[in-house]
Amino acid sequence: MSTVTTLGVTGMTCANCVAHVTSDLKDVAGVEDVTVELNVGGESEVAVFSDEPLDEAALREAVDEAGYEVSSVSVQADALAAQQAAQAPARQEAHSCACGCGGGGASGTAEQPATKTYDLSVPPRA
Numbered sequence: 001m002s003t004v005t006t007l008g009v010t011g012m013t014c015a016n017c018v019a020h021v022t023s024d025l026k027d028v029a030g031v032e033d034v035t036v037e038l039n040v041g042g043e044s045e046v047a048v049f050s051d052e053p054l055d056e057a058a059l060r061e062a063v064d065e066a067g068y069e070v071s072s073v074s075v076q077a078d079a080l081a082a083q084q085a086a087q088a089p090a091r092q093e094a095h096s097c098a099c100g101c102g103g104g105g106a107s108g109t110a111e112q113p114a115t116k117t118y119d120l121s122v123p124p125r126a
Helices: 015-026 056-066 079-095
Strands: 003-010 031-037 043-050 069-077
Touching (some): 056 069
Antiparallel strands (some): 003 043
């Protein structure tokens, strides 16, 4: 299972702040990766990736040790499945093409696949 814990962190103003928070969070047991969307003067979004849900108190302590404050916490368990489900319509739309697969698109529809044409005077690639 994949879990994304999103922390709202206030007080971060620069890349050095991001480096301190990232480093301290990566020291928390179970943390796989950390990404930060810096919002100077506001709440920065810190995404903490792990296989299982993490101890919220440990995450808060790590951010506190770096010199910043956690203003919000949200946890999304099974984040990979949720992300794939959210992206499915866009992937399907992107695949609605004229490749003849039956996905629809400019010259084909789901009921009638597009017709492929080949120029036999052009030799195939090796």
